[in-house]
Amino acid sequence: MRIATALCLLAAISGAVGCAAIPANRPIAEAVTPLDHLPALRGDYFRFDSVETGRPYHIYVRYPEGYDPSAARLYPTVYLTDGDSLFPILAANHLFLTYDDRLPEAIVVGIAYGGFDPSVNRRNIDFATVPHNGSPAGAPAFQAFLKTELLPEIERRYRSDPAQRVLFGQSLGGAFVLYSAVSDPDLFRGRIASNPSLIVGMEPLLESAAASRTDLGLVVVSGTRDRPDRLEAIGRWQAAWEPRTDKPWRLDIYSLEGGTHAANAPDAYRLGMNRLFGPDASP
Template identity: 70%
Template sequence: MRRLAPAFVALTLLAGCAVAPARPADVVPLNHLPALTGDYFRVESREVGRAFHIYVRLPEGYDPAAATVWPTVYLTDGDSLFPILAANHLFLTYDDGLPEAIVVGIAYGGFGPATNRRNIDFQAPGAGVADQQAGAGAFQRFLKTELIPDIERRYRSDLSRRVLFGQSRGGAFVLYSAVTDPDLFWGRIASNPSITPGIESLLEPAAPARRRDLGLMVVSGTRDRPDLQAEAADWLSVWQARPERPWRLRSERVEGGTHAANATDAYRRGLNWLFDPPPEPAP
């Protein structure tokens, strides 16, 4: 067999490289997913000491120059929940009449333990929890002093209608936030919260609240792990017996719901309840 000339080989390789044109720098895949139209930016958190990737879905008809402001939903575990729940919010607007919303996904950028530190950021203090593992306080300060002010500077966000959604350990962080800083969010949804360790700090008396229209929903699937269902039931039984709690509290069960696959059901039920105000008390 004759050997190919080096120049011919080089030309062949160059021709192969030219088949796939380079993608323009200003085009990203999300540009072609209108249900996720919005923005992205990176935050280097001083409070947590790590970076987060922030994905933002903007409502249909969003106009940064208009006077309209929008409810804003903050999602923990944005790596997985943002593309699911942010896009689904459009259908909830169509079918359930929910208001459009800005949806903010707080992502780590990967699932590996070196990158994804949800085991620290969502962990409340409690028995058996080392101080360096209980990062919920720092993560909440990141939300309160860094991320939320940044979102409310960048976008037409309604400061009176912030909602926090969390799943599993993220759901436990929702409960931590509700107990330690009730006013930070108008509404909260805890989906299949994984509460222990750290349940002790979630049963302490709640911090005082200025607002009287706050709401918290806890959602459990009937096919979630039995121990997690029992934890949620224990937490609810304590707080349902406390008339001094700073938020309306509601629990829901998703028949046949599993630990993670029914996050859309929890999101839908929680938002429908939060945006359906309770009747005025009789005079």
């Protein structure tokens, strides 16, 4: 928007026509083009200051196509960690999954920090299941933020179905998905871990709390072109869990041929959502 405004000013100075200047007394918020003009991302935004983590988050919400806040219909709701990068990609792509894969429409929630700078972006703390490089293991506090603060707020504001929550995470966010799956299985009906990064340790991820639900699903997707140490670590986690008969969720593990660590997140999302909501979704 600053670039567009600067171009308008230059055009006005040079005598060009056809560029509508922003009135000097117009509020800054009104000068920002809302996502409502991108229909695949139509929705809402609010800032949330968490007591549990002591940090603010920027919450972006994508509405399902045809969403009516006054209607009785409730929607599955997908929560995306790393919303700074994943929300604009996966939230928009969900529309195509409803077109091509006949998946149900969903509310998609992006949990963003507002920047990539480490002074703002604290994913190294929030998603950490074990201390690493001087950072504390902040996964318990981040999960408390989800459980006691964000999820109730989303379900208060929107037509969100508490029984159909999904959590998606990539890399460190994927490790947090696994932590959530073992520490509080019932919190989300479905979870998708894309290339979870477990190289700093997986001890907290090898034992699970009991679940009361019988319809829970956990999908883990790894790209074959991810780093060997990452693939080796998730392979050890898989070897520990696959033979167990006490798993609180149905476990599905996919190897994405040619997939890299981050660029194939949409493929992991598609695989996971189809496993959770597609024709073969029943546990």
